[in-house]
Structures are given as C-alpha cells and as structure tokens.
Amino acid sequence: VQLQASGGGSVQPGDSLRLSCAALGRTVSRINMGWFRQAPGKEREFVAAIRWSGGSTHYSDSVRGRFTISRDNAKNTVYLQMNSLEPEDTAVYYCAAGSMVLSAISQSRLYNYWGHGTQVTVSS
Numbered sequence: 001v002q003l004q005a006s007g008g009g010s011v012q013p014g015d016s017l018r019l020s021c022a023a024l025g026r027t028v029s030r031i032n033m034g035w036f037r038q039a040p041g042k043e044r045e046f047v048a049a050i051r052w053s054g055g056s057t058h059y060s061d062s063v064r065g066r067f068t069i070s071r072d073n074a075k076n077t078v079y080l081q082m083n084s085l086e087p088e089d090t091a092v093y094y095c096a097a098g099s100m101v102l103s104a105i106s107q108s109r110l111y112n113y114w115g116h117g118t119q120v121t122v123s124s
Helices: none
Strands: 002-006 009-011 017-024 032-038 045-050 057-059 067-072 077-082 091-098 118-122
Touching: 002 091, 017 032, 017 091, 017 118, 032 067, 032 077, 045 067, 045 077, 057 067, 077 091
Parallel strands: 009 118
Antiparallel strands: 002 017, 017 077, 032 045, 032 091, 045 057, 067 077, 091 118
C-alpha cells in the first residue's frame, strides 16, 4: 500500500492545519493508522493513532487536546486536525499503517507502511 500525506504548510502559532493521508493500492479499513513526526536533530516520535475500526484513538501527551485523528474508511483516508499549533510542533509529519495490538499502537517499528512526509512549520 502507498501512503500519500498532504496538507502541511507554514503557519503562525495558534493557527490550525489538517493533514490528510490517502492510502492507495489497498484498502486500509482493517489496518491501524498512525501519525508520527520528526523535528530536525530529533528522533521520530509518535503523535496520534487510530484503530482500524475508528473507535479508539491515542495521542501523545504533547498533542492531546489540540490534535484530533480521524479516518474515513470509505475514502481510505486518515486525517490529523491540528489546532492551537505551537512552534514545538514544527516537524515533518508522516502517516503510517500497520497491524498491532492496541497496547503497542504508538511503536513506530510495528508500522509496515509509511508515507513520504509533509512539512509543518509553525513560526511567527
């Protein structure tokens, strides 16, 4: 499956962005989907994930309450709504797909498919 992330851009602190990740080539309706990010000089970190059923979402502490992950299985697409953006959110954002137990949904090594990433820059 190919994942195509889009929606990144340059915004000011407090602004919002919505990232999209379209899955091509295979339905992802029964695969967990996640968003990760990597800032310059830092390791890739977990941002948010959603179970294949859409009924369970998970967030890192740094984005909980500001970001919302959702999915539309009919469109094979997952979204990341990012509100109240902060300069610390600046990074390349990657979407990923994989099958894992719920307790491991934040572990990047368990995701089999990755998109190329989309840049998000937050600065005044």
